[in-house]
Amino acid sequence: MSGYVKYKHDQRFKNLDKPFDYDGGKDLIDRLINLFELRSRVELGGLLGVTPGTISTWTTRNTTPHELLIRIHLLTGWPMEYLCFGTGELTGLKGTTNSHFSEQVNEVAESTLTYERGVLQVYTIDNGHLSPYEKVEATSNLINHFQPKGHKDCIVVKRHENLLFVDSTQTEANQGTYLFKVNENHQLGELRLLPDGKVYLLEDNERFPIDTQVTEVVGKVVSVLKKT
Numbered sequence: 001m002s003g004y005v006k007y008k009h010d011q012r013f014k015n016l017d018k019p020f021d022y023d024g025g026k027d028l029i030d031r032l033i034n035l036f037e038l039r040s041r042v043e044l045g046g047l048l049g050v051t052p053g054t055i056s057t058w059t060t061r062n063t064t065p066h067e068l069l070i071r072i073h074l075l076t077g078w079p080m081e082y083l084c085f086g087t088g089e090l091t092g093l094k095g096t097t098n099s100h101f102s103e104q105v106n107e108v109a110e111s112t113l114t115y116e117r118g119v120l121q122v123y124t125i126d127n128g129h130l131s132p133y134e135k136v137e138a139t140s141n142l143i144n145h146f147q148p149k150g151h152k153d154c155i156v157v158k159r160h161e162n163l164l165f166v167d168s169t170q171t172e173a174n175q176g177t178y179l180f181k182v183n184e185n186h187q188l189g190e191l192r193l194l195p196d197g198k199v200y201l202l203e204d205n206e207r208f209p210i211d212t213q214v215t216e217v218v219g220k221v222v223s224v225l226k227k228t
Contacts, residue, residue: 022084024064029055030135031086035078041134118143122156122163128185133158146223155179155219159188161227168219173199173210177221183214191217 023031033044041055048068057063069083081088118140124133136156147154148167155166157179166179173180173191180187190202191210200207 020084022064022066023086025059025062026132027086028064029058031083032072033135039136120156120163122158124158125186125188128181128187130155130157130186136163146225148222154222157188163225164188164221165223165225166219167222170220170222171217173217173220179218179221181216181218186218188221 029041029044032048033039033041036044036047038044038047042052045052045055058065064084069080072078073080073083079088118138120136120138120143122133122136123130125131146163146165148165148169155168157164157166164177164179173193175192176190177188178191180189180191191199192202192207193199194207199210199212201210
């Protein structure tokens, strides 16, 4: 049987002229950050030699940079199936590089750190919406220190260069910085319960009464991780 006849009748090749549903955008970026054991998109861009604007474009357009994935595959030995779809076998392959390229790149090795690590899902407030921004890897001790004890599902919000940990169990405003939403538009601000029994938003030495009919307190900022 000729190769043409053999493969022409193979059902796997029936849709060879149609593209697969590759992962792209945020899913792919998060996968690469995890594989390379990085902390942010900034580090990923620096490693891959692409600008933050390019990575942002990948996100908004749900782009799959196929040629870049091929280069990563050739340099690391990580399976194309895993790079493109997040499926398949990766165990035992992480930390190896193709010997043909051994003089061109450093090995991507398994972490030798002994401490346990976790991942924080960080959000930003974009046009009033709470939007996933990036996942940040940190030590378990660090996460447990900043997160409210016994409440692992707190909301981490990036404001400027700082990470704000919001305890979503504290929805009664008393005094402090709170995450709240007005008609589904999220904001961060200083709220205070005054002796008149009303809650006010404090801004620039002024105070504005909160309408509890349209304002919902999402949680209180209980700790802040500042960038130095």
